[in-house]
Amino acid sequence: MSNDQRPIAVFDSGLGGLTVVRALRRRLPGESVIYFGDTARVPYGPKSAEAVTRFTREIFQFLLHFDPKCIVVACNTASALAVPELVGEFAVPVIGTVEPGAAAAAKASEGGLVAILATEATIASNQYRNAINRYNPRIPVVQKACPLFVPIVEEGREERNPLVRMAVAEYLEAVRRLRPAVVVLGCTHYPMLRGPIAEYLGESVVLVDTAEATSEAVEQLLHDSSSLSNDSNRGRLLCYVSDNTQRFASLSTRFLGHTITDVVRICPEEFATLHQPAPTPRRLRVSV
Template identity: 45%
Template sequence: MRHGRHAAIGVFDSGVGGLTVLKAIMDRLPLESTVYLGDTARVPYGTKSGEVVTRYSLANAHALFEYDIKALVVACNTASAVALPALERELPIPVIGVIIPGAEAAAKVTRTGKVAVIGTPGTIASGAYQAALKVAAPSMEVHTRACPLFVPLAEEGWTEGDVPRLVAEKYLGAGLLDGDVDTLVLGCTHYPLLSSIIQAVVGPRVTLVDSAIATAERLATVLRERDLERLEPTPVERHYLVTDTPARFLEVGARFLGQPLSGARQIDLHVK
């Protein structure tokens, strides 16, 4: 049966960032096969409008649905922030974004009830984290800031040294963590690569929350509830699809996945 228990997990992102989420899924659900799509011909999403990001997200989802997938993980904060309702409407399988799991994880971590969120301009402007955090804990105080340079820094591999430290000081100063904010949500899948420098800048009293693990946990719950999990060890398949030529994805992606990628296939998406 297509899209049943033996089908794979579909995961998409604008590029390599979502591989940090894929890694968490592979760790949490080692019996599940995965198909990952990185829309490298249109990356990044974080500086584009909600309208354009929704259009690209639907094209990604339809391409993955051609594969036999039983659930779709939107491993991109910007796409999760703006396109989740449209994706849920169009797909007859569970769709899981990274924002609600991240917000719920932050609500569990905070002791002071004051949380800061950093992300792309698109994610922050959408207000999706602010809304999800208020649902998770209505009395929560939420501060936000867009940090557009963190994505190119992570992609360039400049994750240590003076440049990322100065950039982090500039973004994370001036009021973002004032009062007794004790939790900082890394609201972009690229940011975990910068977590050492971010932690050094914000100091030990602030706990960083990365939604990758929380998202993998939520996926496991959804599969179990719907009786869709693979129960017996069978050979897992790992497919990687990209919309630009694969060379750069394979090179940069290995840093994000924490292991070499087995290869990637280039596909065309027909989008306006």
């Protein structure tokens, strides 16, 4: 049996990727996780492919210092805009949210309509639609950007708050009228609004949580490459953010279900100082 003690690296534009961490820790409790949240430059959703790709490349280089067994891009926007370009550039396996989310949607749709809910940038990239149509070119796909969902979740509003329910109804009315078979929650923040979205769309719609689909894909990858940890203890979770450690720690409870204490602030400008002495990943490897 394999026993690979290297950590899984998880990257997100901010807090939302903690929904992927939560799913990973449920599924793979013995794995250690290094998390990086780019809270100085969040959100990525309204930004260009060029900027998001540059940010993602910098963060990959930072995460390689930890000698990870894989890098999980938990941010749907970065998965859609940067992963296709970067996946061949680095020696480590990279898993984004788009492929697992698209595969789960294609499987669940049984040929029926799939609606993608995501950020403006993810929608504009068409990556979800293209990925679903690689599985089955005959699945009809519609897409809807929901720009207020991220700030609504980050503000910590309750699911039953009237403004949350109005925003859900306003964004989803045109989607609901098309009677989709499957709706993809194509942003890591959106599972936090699963309750009101499910209620508004009705019971017959299958909701695909890309955080859950992504964690399943990570398990499959580690299994296939014999890279699972067989540690029976709970793995460590170490978090790095580019700004506002306190805000991250206090909001993380909502996303993760428990409080994070190990949060270190490091800004992208400081990544360069880590690179300068060109240390081998081995030497910088942290004990997790």
